[in-house]
Amino acid sequence: GLKYEYTTITDLPHFDSSIESYEVHSYNPYNNSFRENDEIRIPIHQQDIYVLPSASSIYIEGQAKLFGKDGHPSKKTVTFTNNPVMYLFQDIRYEMNGIEIDRIKNSGITSTIKSYISLNEAESKVAALWGWNLNGFQSDGHFSVVVPLNKILGFAEDYNKIVINCKHELILNRSNSNLNSIILTDENVQLQIDIQRVQWRVPHIKVSDRERLTLLKHLERDKPIQMAFRNWDLYEYPLLPKTTKHSWSVKTASQLEKPRYVIFCLQTNRKSNKSKDSSVFDHCDVTNVTLFLNSQYYPYEPLGLKFSENKYSILYEMYVKFRQSYYSSPIDPLLDLKDFKEKAPLFIIDCSRQNDCLKTGPVDVRLEFECSTLIPDNTTAYCLIINDRLVEYKPLSNIVRRLS
Known part of the structure; x- marks a missing residue:
């Protein structure tokens, strides 16, 4: 028979006005050195904001350069593996108020395994944003990627609510080797990968007055908020x-x-x-x-x-x-x-x-x-x-x- 909603012609349309704005803010690391083994810390110090970590992303740009044994630049095309940028980092962790919430070890292997089992074909095409390509890809060496945090950390994948009144920090540890990001069959060619920029792009949520009052009451009561992931x-x-x-x-x-x-x-x-x-x-x-x-x-x-x-x-x-x-x-x-x-x-x-x-x-x-x-x-x-x-x-x- 016909479903009930087919006949509810007098129902008024519902408009959700609880969120007034959604703005993505870019945060930069303390340091500007992104060499092998470096620790890259990206803080959000401001506490009186509502952020949405699950929808945040990491923007990374850089260049892979090839050199001959004589030290001169090689004009060869660079062949990247699948998911190459994640192999440039060893650990990635997320802290709130100085306490570690979530972390992945060996970022390249972990995110590659998780993506193989989690992505479908349509999502895999979108994942080209962060260098995901089942067969790898070739380029002149320049790269710029946007890696969603929910493809790196279980916390960002599962906990999709705003976080209020906290200090946040994202810490990325560079790998000690760049060799897992490329395929290089010529023994006479050497590799150097320079990361030029790392930013954490985080949505700020502004809510309506009614929602703000509700959240302020929760804040004043200091009732614990549980996050499961x-x-x-x-x-x-x-x-x-x-x-x-x-x-x-x-x-x-x-x-x-x-x-x-x-x-x-x-x-x-x-x-x-x-x-x-x-x-x-x-x-x-x-x-x-x-x-x-x-x-x-x-x-x-x-x-x-x-x-x-x-x-x-x-x-x-x-x-x-x-x-x-x-x-x-x-x-x-x-x-x-x-x-x-x-x-x-x-x-x-x-x-x-x-x-x-x-x-x-x-x-x-x-x-x-x-x-x-x-x-x-x-x-x-x-x-x-x-x-x-x-x-x-x-x-x-x-x-x-x-x-x-």
Whole structure:
């Protein structure tokens, strides 16, 4: 039958006038040195403003230069990897009133894994804004990108409300190497990457008088405001032993921060190797991966993979179901079956459904994996753990506490 709203012809239109203006302000770092290993701190000192971190972005511009061994500039075209600018930074963290709220380690690897599993095809096209291109890209070396903070930090992705009466600081630590951002096969050519500008572009929200009164009352009462989000926590096993079976004790977590999703992947001889693409992962003929949270294990049955015979459809199904589970959005994968195997064979373990009532004490996170051939030399394992985090802040007394 007809829906009820088809017949509500007398309803008056509703106009939302709670927000009077939305202005993006650019904030600059204390320092103007953006060399390898430098710390770049970008503060917002003004407290009597309403900011929207989830809609903020980082603007970065710079240039990659190639030189011959004689020191003269080379006219060769620069070949960038996928997501190259994020590989120029090691850690990126966000602080409120001097307390760390969220952080990612190894920004290039973390944001690349998260984007592979989160983006669909339309979003992937928009992501060219920050240099996302599945096949990498070539240019004369100049680059300027706008990286949304919600593609870097779980806090910005999940907490989409304004933050009132706080000091904010975004801290970016430059990587110690630029080699993960480019592909360079000529041994006679040297690379230099200069970052010329870094800015944090943050929306300021001005609200109507009625909304301002409501917010002022909340401020005066100093009632704690809770912010819940999912943290992206990367762990690395730098050099795996040459074996066909391995057990990796990843971390010990608290009950509050235990894993909800675990993404496991491997890379062979790619880290800081200028002739290899650092945004690509390798399957290394893995046949099975099991995640243990204490004695509980996931998935329930062995995977039984055989990449050499293209038997990996169960793993691909785990990949395509991630968006549906994580965002409650339709299944719409970025990678097709072939690209999944060749670019990002990621082992995505969904452990979001757990009995949280009965359990106390620490959670030992362990991964066991088997391969049909020996793990190659110079193979690194990565484990991205996505867990819940809860932070509260009191806007008047400026107290910020991490509850988990």
